Amino acid sequence: MGLMFKDETYRGDFTFYNSPEAIRHFPFPFHEDKYMYAVNIEPHAPGPKGSAYEFPIDVDEHYVADMKDRAIVLAEDPLRCQSLPHMITAEWDLVELLMTSMSEAYPEHFTLTRNGDAWHWINRPLGIDDEFTFGDTSTLRYPPMEYITRQCQGDFCLLDQRDGDLWMDSGMVTSQADWSLDFDIGMSFKEWHAPVPLAHEVGIFDRALKFLLAMQIGRPVRRLNWTMTINPRLDTSPENYHKWGTDRTTVTPENVGDKVHLRVELQALWRLPRSNAIVFSIRGYLIKMREVATIPKWSRRLHRVLKTLPPELAAYKGLTRYQQMTIDWLAKHDDGAPTTPGVWPE
Amino acid sequence: MSAPAEIRVRVTEAEAVTPAIKRLKLVPVTSNALPDFSGGAHTVVHYTDGPRHVRNPYSLMGSPFDSSAYQISVLRVPDSRGGSALIHDSVNEGTEITITSPINLFPIDRRARRHILIAGGIGITPFMAMTAQLDREGADFQLHYAMRCRDTGAYWKVLQGLYGHRVHTYFDDSNQTLPLTRLLDGQPLGTHLYVCGPAGMIDWVLKTARHAGWPDENVHYERFAAPPPGNTFAVELAKSKRTIEVGPRESVLEAIEAAGIEPQFLCRGGACGQCETAVVCADGTLQHNDHYLSDDEKASGKKMMICVSRFEGARLVLDL
Incomplete structure (x- = not known):
């Protein structure tokens, strides 16, 4: 059975919402009633059917709308997609990874036919049918990374590995939680993580970097990160802060359920075969408080997590202004009952 | 994550390339393809024969564009702990062994405008895969390969056949010396240097390059120390x-x-x-x-x- 792609918006009239299936598909990030920053890296292994982890690259009902939103962002700001010249091999590695994953997981929507370097790619939801020569950039309408990431949900960064470090030398970043590729491009692993509070002191980035440098082909890993977003906006970039920053002043006790969204990033990393680079994918999922409340365990837990969140983290995530209103709204959906361990609905 | 993923492979070719170097071609036992890899990657070979046992790293020397088989070269080390001797003595066509999924600790630096590869003896093996990749990607590279003599040097004829004037050979027994100082002089900005070979050669190249003012970031080396013997x-x-x-x-x-x-x-x-x-x-x-x-x-x-x-x-x- 194919997915039903919705016609919806992440700006203007904000018609985005989740169907009941999409709510259950949501990668709820809290496995207990409190939260502290952690490396929390695990193998990116297939998860339960219907979950966001079922396939290596997740495509869901928001696919077509996500890709439309990306095209709008790129038309306004082409610097959201940048790639340093030495990353071209990694770009082709990414084309192979995404086309292979998408066509194997969703054959009714995507088809890849390979005959040596002669490739044929069909993307039915977006109406694309292209033949091209793998490795020959002149045969695609965009450079390889841009071509394929205009057709894949989530942001993508390609990290070059050299001198015992990782370097953010390439990326397609249009749906980010307040960070900028244009600012970070060319930075090392610790440079681009510099703004994160608390984690440096406990050595989290030393351990994470050492782990990532040793990543093997065919053994992808993932972690979750989260924040909150007012209105269902994919593009909450520093470049557009003037458009979305003031959204945070519009939250009232009456509109929390519809305006406040939990934003979860499913971050996955793969070693790329021929470039030895790493792809870092950041797939953002949004869910309204009203939708969270349809899963009793999740609303109980989110209420308790927000109540006990360290203030530094609340400030870093930009929640301070509406945190209490959200806690008060969620309190009505928390009867104090104990929650079961793990992230899955009861 | 603990130890790396292991893959069962069968030896389909075992060739004595020189009296001391054995080349093995490895194909997967249960699938059609091995994981893709990049030039400079290595695998760890794991093989047990009765009480004898080997678990050593070897560079992948086949083309990164051929995932049907891997190739490695094993040098018999005379005073070795027995690992390389075990492979020479007991691993033949048809033998099944276990290898780890490839890891690259000696990758190509893709910012380079020119790549100068310096090999000594068995240190040629990572460069076999690297030259295949650089050639296919149209990169500017040259290989400088020092050996004791024409008979004990491996693959130099093959490399000359593939890459012609880009391959420079130096034979000790003909009193040919790798002209390192001259080679390092006058290279264009953005040239990267790679060296793999005996410890003394790596030290010599690193020291000479640093003395000549090369930035560390432009000088790459692969140095696998064999575990030295000692007291119990x-x-x-x-x-x-x-x-x-x-x-x-x-x-x-x-x-x-x-x-x-x-x-x-x-x-x-x-x-x-x-x-x-x-x-x-x-x-x-x-x-x-x-x-x-x-x-x-x-x-x-x-x-x-x-x-x-x-x-x-x-x-x-x-x-x-």
């Missing part, structure tokens, strides 16, 4: 509450593995840092043989790379 010593493992004896010709890592414990590792040559182990107590002298820990870390006595480093003294306790 005991290791107490604090977490597993066991005491293991490390024999004169085995490493701490090998002794621990023989006891059924599987610590993390990747290169088994003191280069990658994965087997870094905290030292709980060392009443004696840690013999650091790795190229990973900094001098300060070595002096602190708090860490040890168990793949190559040894100990001499009264008591060693590791956090394992």
Whole structure:
């Protein structure tokens, strides 16, 4: 059975919402009633059917709308997609990874036919049918990374590995939680993580970097990160802060359920075969408080997590202004009952 | 994540390329294709024959564009701990062995406008894969390959046939010396240097390049130390509450593995840092043989790379 792609918006009239299936598909990030920053890296292994982890690259009902939103962002700001010249091999590695994953997981929507370097790619939801020569950039309408990431949900960064470090030398970043590729491009692993509070002191980035440098082909890993977003906006970039920053002043006790969204990033990393680079994918999922409340365990837990969140983290995530209103709204959906361990609905 | 993923392979070709070098072609036993890899990657070969045992890293020397088979070259080391001799003696066409998924600790720096590859002896193997990749990608490269003599040098004719004037050979017995100083002089900005070979050669190249003003970031090397032999010593493992004896010709890592414990590792040559182990107590002298820990870390006595480093003294306790 194919997915039903919705016609919806992440700006203007904000018609985005989740169907009941999409709510259950949501990668709820809290496995207990409190939260502290952690490396929390695990193998990116297939998860339960219907979950966001079922396939290596997740495509869901928001696919077509996500890709439309990306095209709008790129038309306004082409610097959201940048790639340093030495990353071209990694770009082709990414084309192979995404086309292979998408066509194997969703054959009714995507088809890849390979005959040596002669490739044929069909993307039915977006109406694309292209033949091209793998490795020959002149045969695609965009450079390889841009071509394929205009057709894949989530942001993508390609990290070059050299001198015992990782370097953010390439990326397609249009749906980010307040960070900028244009600012970070060319930075090392610790440079681009510099703004994160608390984690440096406990050595989290030393351990994470050492782990990532040793990543093997065919053994992808993932972690979750989260924040909150007012209105269902994919593009909450520093470049557009003037458009979305003031959204945070519009939250009232009456509109929390519809305006406040939990934003979860499913971050996955793969070693790329021929470039030895790493792809870092950041797939953002949004869910309204009203939708969270349809899963009793999740609303109980989110209420308790927000109540006990360290203030530094609340400030870093930009929640301070509406945190209490959200806690008060969620309190009505928390009867104090104990929650079961793990992230899955009861 | 613990030890790397293992793949069962069958030897389909075993060729004595020279009297001391055996080339093995490896194909997967249960699938059609091996994982893709990049030039400079290595695999760890794991093979047991009765009491004899080998678990050594070897560079992948086939083309990165052929995932149907891997190729490695094994040099028989005369005073070796027996690993390379075991492969020479017992691994033949049809033998099944286990290898790890490839890891690249010696990758091509793709910012380079020119690549100068310097090989000594068996150090040619990572460059076999690198030249295949650089050639296909249309990169500017040259290979400088020093050997003892024409008979014991491997693959130089093949490489000359493939890459012509881009391959420069130097034979000791003809008094040909690699003209390193001249080679390093006058290279365009953005040239990168790669060296793999005997320890003395790597030291010579690194020192000469630094003296000539080359930035460290432009100089790359692959240095796998074989675990050196030494005296027998005991290791107490604090977490597993066991005491293991490390024999004169085995490493701490090998002794621990023989006891059924599987610590993390990747290169088994003191280069990658994965087997870094905290030292709980060392009443004696840690013999650091790795190229990973900094001098300060070595002096602190708090860490040890168990793949190559040894100990001499009264008591060693590791956090394992």
